[in-house]
Every structure is written in structure tokens, then in C-alpha cells.
Amino acid sequence: MAANNVPATMRALRYNEYGNAFDVIQLHDNVPVPRPAAGELLVRQYASALDPVDYKIMNGNLTIVEIGRDFPIIPGFNIAGVVADRGSGCKREDMQVGSAVISYANVRQRGALAEYVCVPERICAPAPAGVPLLEASTLPLVGTTSWQALYNIGKLKKGESVLILGGTTATGLAGLQIARALGASRVACTCSERNFDLVRSLGATDPIDYRTKDWRDEMQDGKFDVVYDCVGGYVSYEACQDPKRGIMNLSREKDRHCYVTICGDQQGYLGPARMLQSGAQIGSRKIASLVPVSLGGTSPNYDLYTAKPTQEAIEILAAFAEGGERANAAFRARTRDPNYSVADIEGWKPLRVLIEESYPFDEIERVKAAFEKLMSGRSRGKQVIVFHQEGKEEVVGEKKEGMEGEKEEQSEENEKGQSEEKREEQKEGKEEEQEGKEEEQEGKEEEEKEDKDEKEEQSE
Ligand SMILES: NC(=O)c1ccc[n+]([C@@H]2O[C@H](COP(=O)([O-])OP(=O)(O)OC[C@H]3O[C@@H](n4cnc5c(N)ncnc54)[C@H](OP(=O)(O)O)[C@@H]3O)[C@@H](O)[C@H]2O)c1
Numbered sequence: 001m002a003a004n005n006v007p008a009t010m011r012a013l014r015y016n017e018y019g020n021a022f023d024v025i026q027l028h029d030n031v032p033v034p035r036p037a038a039g040e041l042l043v044r045q046y047a048s049a050l051d052p053v054d055y056k057i058m059n060g061n062l063t064i065v066e067i068g069r070d071f072p073i074i075p076g077f078n079i080a081g082v083v084a085d086r087g088s089g090c091k092r093e094d095m096q097v098g099s100a101v102i103s104y105a106n107v108r109q110r111g112a113l114a115e116y117v118c119v120p121e122r123i124c125a126p127a128p129a130g131v132p133l134l135e136a137s138t139l140p141l142v143g144t145t146s147w148q149a150l151y152n153i154g155k156l157k158k159g160e161s162v163l164i165l166g167g168t169t170a171t172g173l174a175g176l177q178i179a180r181a182l183g184a185s186r187v188a189c190t191c192s193e194r195n196f197d198l199v200r201s202l203g204a205t206d207p208i209d210y211r212t213k214d215w216r217d218e219m220q221d222g223k224f225d226v227v228y229d230c231v232g233g234y235v236s237y238e239a240c241q242d243p244k245r246g247i248m249n250l251s252r253e254k255d256r257h258c259y260v261t262i263c264g265d266q267q268g269y270l271g272p273a274r275m276l277q278s279g280a281q282i283g284s285r286k287i288a289s290l291v292p293v294s295l296g297g298t299s300p301n302y303d304l305y306t307a308k309p310t311q312e313a314i315e316i317l318a319a320f321a322e323g324g325e326r327a328n329a330a331f332r333a334r335t336r337d338p339n340y341s342v343a344d345i346e347g348w349k350p351l352r353v354l355i356e357e358s359y360p361f362d363e364i365e366r367v368k369a370a371f372e373k374l375m376s377g378r379s380r381g382k383q384v385i386v387f388h389q390e391g392k393e394e395v396v397g398e399k400k401e402g403m404e405g406e407k408e409e410q411s412e413e414n415e416k417g418q419s420e421e422k423r424e425e426q427k428e429g430k431e432e433e434q435e436g437k438e439e440e441q442e443g444k445e446e447e448e449k450e451d452k453d454e455k456e457e458q459s460e
Contacts, residue, residue: 006033006042006084012114013367013385014072018060021371025058027364028072034111034118036087041121043101045081046395047137047358048112049382050374051170053077061269065107076112079103079119080127080137081387082395090121100127100397102318104140104309113361115387125314127397128322128350136321136397138170138353138382143317145262145307146175146228151182151334153305154226155256158183158335163219163247166230167191167199167207170382171262173353175228176202181320181331181345188222190215190231195380198354203347221246225258227300232263237285243298250293250300257303264304278304322397323350354381361385 012031015024036042054075056062066073080102083095095101103124111117127136149171150156162179166172167189179187180203187203190210199207208215216239224247229236240247240259251258266278282304291297307313319330323342327350332340342348356379359366370383388395 006116008033010115011362012074012111013076013361014074015058016071018058018063021055021058021375022368025075025364025367025371027362027367031074031114033116036085036090036118038087038089039120039122040087040118041083041090041095041101041103041124042085042087042116042118043079043081043103043124044084044116045079045112045114045387046100046133047080047384047386048076048078049138049141049170049353049355049384050370051077051141052374053107053141055371055375064270064275069108074111074114074117076110076114076117076385077105077107077141078137079105079112079117079124079140080133081117084116086121087118092121092124094126095121095124100133100136100395101125102127102133102136102140103314104144104307106309113385115361122311123309123314125311125318128318129326129397131321131350131397133395133397134358134384134386135352135355136318137384138355139174139317139321139351140309140314141307142170142174142353142382143178143320143351144309144313145305146171146178147313147316148307148310149228149260149262149305150175150178150226153257153260153303154228155253156182156184156226158337159185160225161186161188161223162226162228163215163222163224164189164204164228164230165215165236167204168195168380169230170353170379171230172228173199173202173381174351175230176204177320177349177351179203179228181342181348181351182335183345186224188219188224201347202349216245216247219245219247223247223249225249225251227259229259229261229263232261232265232267234265237261237265237302241288241299248300250297252292252297252301257301257305259300259302260305261303262305262307317351318397320351355384356381358384358386361387 009030168191188206193209285302288299289301319326359370
């Protein structure tokens with residue numbers, strides 16, 4: 001054991017070659033625990049949600065991000081755990097050894113699918129108070145992506161309208177909630193009809209079933225200020241560029257990209273030739289969007305966006321997930337509205353991204369199943385790999401002094417609701433039992449009476 005009871009070795013999920021994630025992922029013992037460099041925290045992982053980019057890198061489609069790296073590689077971006085050690089120069093008072101934190105590993109480093117991972121302190125935030133780390137582990141990558149796409153790139157403002165392509169992708173689920181929290185007046189999205197109730201509960205105003213309807217026809221004259229594309233493909237951008245369809249408001253506001261895609265047109269292997277082709281296409285779209293609308297410009301400001309871990313993003317996600325005063329303060333600073341209050345946002349709820357299923361990291365067949373589910377493209381929420389279960393009790397972000405943890409209130413409510421339900425059930429059960437006894441008694445009495453009558457008849 002080294003300092004702070006950190007062991008010398010750990011278990012980690014790794015790959016040694018490119019291929020289908022469920023073929024190449026392996027569980028390894030005796031992997032050296034990384035040592036935090038200056039300015040880094042060593043985090044003991046509690047849980048880590050998977051993202052499509054994990055398998056895209058593992059199958060060799062994005063080798064560009066691994067140039068200069070040797071196998072074996074530990075994948076994984078989402079960090080949710082407890083600080084086990086601090087490198088020199090770490091400054092944050094609120095992220096000491098033992099503090100629960102969340103973060104998002106950068107694409108070069110990754111390494112979140114292990115019992116311990118190092119991450120720069122400057123891109124960590126105290127975990128949302130009262131929120132189980134299992135739930136918090138779903139937020140860093142998809143939350144950062146959607147926050148940056150809608151707030152930093154799309155510059156979505158109060159009263160504006162947004163169309164989210166792929167409302168039930170995990171990024172879309174976060175995007176719906178972020179759009180609502182930023183005060184968007186209309187939040188349309190595409191998704192399967194079976195998910196209409198889910199997306200409405202998170203802020204969608206008009207969902208469209210992409211399986212039975214063509215959203216490009218449904219959204220004519222939609223006049224969206226921002227389109228956030230979490231699905232990709234050529235047709236979406238083309239439709240938004242077509243002036244006859246009138247899908248978008250063409251803002252020429254400086255540095256504002258109204259058509260933000262996180263997927264782009266190209267799927268699959270991104271070798272040098274396709275990278276060049278994609279670069280040329282992005283360049284031509286950017287040039288087209290420079291033509292002023294008054295001179296016949298029809299192209300929305302286009303951006304193929306790749307998320308970056310930043311303190312700004314991780315802090316807002318933690319605050320948004322925590323709710324209360326932490327959320328108010330974070331949104332006030334970012335919306336520049338000194339009176340911003342979550343209480344004024346209709347239907348406001350703390351940020352959550354649905355968990356579809358969680359999988360223990362040390363059961364490799366289950367880990368493979370998690371990747372298989374992810375790769376099906378049909379996830380309904382996140383697949384989460386769980387590391388330390390501490391006897392299976394929940395690990396939650398620390399409560400701040402004087403703060404009422406909404407989660408706790410919620411679970412108290414749930415418990416209250418459950419115990420009331422139980423009491424009701426027990427009462428019903430007792431009543432049924434009593435009724436049964438009474439019926440039995442009545443039955444006995446009737447039998448006795450029948451016997452008596454029979455005897456009397458016989459004696460007569
Ligand atoms: N650029 C970046 O920084 C960045 C960051 C994060 C993610 N991404 C990329 O963004 C994409 C989405 O990632 P994710 O994790 O959010 O996805 P995900 O959760 O794995 O997406 C699964 C969901 O997509 C829905 N879906 C599939 N095809 C659809 C379509 N044509 N229209 C509408 N919905 C559709 C499915 O709904 P049904 O089953 O109902 O069809 C399912 O609920 C991936 O390609 C990912 O690599 C990029």
C-alpha cells in the first residue's frame with residue numbers, strides 16, 4: 001500500500017488490439033495504479049458509463065486519436081468516484097482525499113474503465129450532492145457535449161427554439177434538459193413514438209416519430225434558432241439549408257453556429273482520405289455560411305463539434321444535477337440573468353441521464369454484453385460499468401452544509417410513498433384475510449345449519 005491506502009496494482013478493462021469491443025475487451029489484474037502528476041487527482045472509480053466513441057476507437061475507426069500510443073490501452077471517459085490521492089500543486093479545498101468528484105478524461109488519456117484513474121484537477125468538479133455516483137457517472141461526456149453544443153456553440157437563449165435530432169440518444173436526453181433549463185420556448189425532437197412520454201418529461205414540446213414520419217416535412221416553417229444533430233448524415237444539413245423548407249432562422253450572429261452536429265455526415269472508418277474529404281466538406285459549408293442572408297445566403301452556420309473536457313462544463317453539469325442554490329448560481333453566471341431561478345423554469349428538474357442497465361466490471365461476459373447493447377445503436381439511456389460497490393450501498397456526492405439534498409428528499413418521498421403503499425397493501429391483505437375468515441365462518445355456520453336441518457328432516 002502506498003500513500004492514502006492506495007494499492008500498487010488494480011484491475012482494469014483493457015484492449016491489446018483493434019476489433020469489435022466485445023471481442024477485444026479484457027479484464028486484467030495487476031495493472032499498476034497510475035500516480036497523479038502535478039495538478040492531477042487520483043480517483044478511485046465508482047462507476048463509468050460507456051459511450052459510442054469507446055467502441056469507435058476500439059474498432060480502429062478513429063486511429064488518429066491513438067497516434068503514438070502503445071497497447072494495451074484502457075478505454076473510458078466518464079469518471080465518477082472518490083479522490084484517493086492528490087498530485088503536488090492541487091489547490092481545490094473542495095476536492096480533498098475522500099471527496100466524491102466527477103470528471104471527463106480527455107480523448108488521448110482516457111483510462112476511466114479501471115479501478116483508479118488520474119485526471120487533471122482543473123477538469124474535475126465536486127460530485128452533485130445527494131446524487132448516487134452511479135447516476136452521476138452518466139453525465140460527464142454526454143452532458144459536456146450537449147452543454148457545449150447548445151450553450152457555447154449554438155448560443156441558445158431564453159425564448160428561442162431548438163430542434164434536437166435524436167431526442168433519446170444519451171446526448172439528446174441531456175440536450176433536452178439543457179434546452180429547457182436555458183429557457184428555450186420550443187424544443188422539438190425526433191425519436192420513436194414509444195419514447196414520446198419520456199422526452200416530454202424532459203422538456204420536449206413536440207416530438208416527431210422519425211420511424212413513421214419525415215421530420216423534414218413536419219418541420220417546414222419550423223424556424224428553429226438552433227438545430228442540434230445527435231444522429232448524423234447528409235440529409236439533415238441539406239434539409240436545413242433548403243430555403244423552401246424554411247426549417248431554420250439564419251442568424252449571422254458572430255461566433256454562433258446554428259447547425260451543430262456532433263456526428264457529421266461520415267460514419268465508419270475515418271482514414272486519411274476520408275478525413276481530407278470530410279475536412280473539405282466542412283470548409284465549404286463554413287464558407288457558404290459567410291454569405292449574408294441579404295445577398296441570398298441560405299446556409300446556416302455549420303459546426304461539426306467535438307466536445308472538450310473543461311472545468312466550466314463539468315461544474316455546470318454537477319450544479320445542474322444537484323439543483324437548488326448550486327444550480328441557480330451556476331445558471332445565473334452563465335445566462336447573465338441575475339434573477340435566474342430554477343423555480344421559474346416550467347417543469348425544471350435536476351439533470352439526469354437515464355441508466356438503461358449497470359454491469360459489474362469484474363464479470364467480463366456482462367461487460368461484453370454492455371458493449372454489445374451500446375453497439376446496437378438502440379440504447380435507451382446509458383450502459384454503466386460499476387467498479388467499487390462497497391457492499392453494494394450507494395455512494396453519493398457529499399451534502400453541503402445547510403443544503404437540503406433533493407435526492408434525499410426524493411428518496412424519503414419514495415420511501416414514504418412505498419411504506420404508505422405497503423401499509424395500504426397490508427391493510428388490504430388483512431381486510432381480505434378477515435373477509436376470508438368471515439366467509440369461512442359463514443360457510444361453517446351454513447354447513448352446521450344444513451346438517452341440523454337434515455337431521456331434523458330425518459327424525460321427522
Ligand atoms: N462529437 C462529440 O463530441 C460526440 C460526443 C458524444 C457523442 N457523439 C456521437 O453522437 C452520437 C450519439 O451518441 P449517444 O451516446 O448520444 O447515442 P446513443 O445513446 O447510443 O443512441 C441510441 C439512441 O439513438 C436513437 N436513434 C437511433 N437512430 C436514430 C435516428 N435516425 N433518429 C433518431 N433517433 C435515433 C435510438 O432510439 P430508437 O431505439 O428509439 O430508435 C436510441 O435511443 C454517436 O454517434 C456518438 O459517437 C459525439
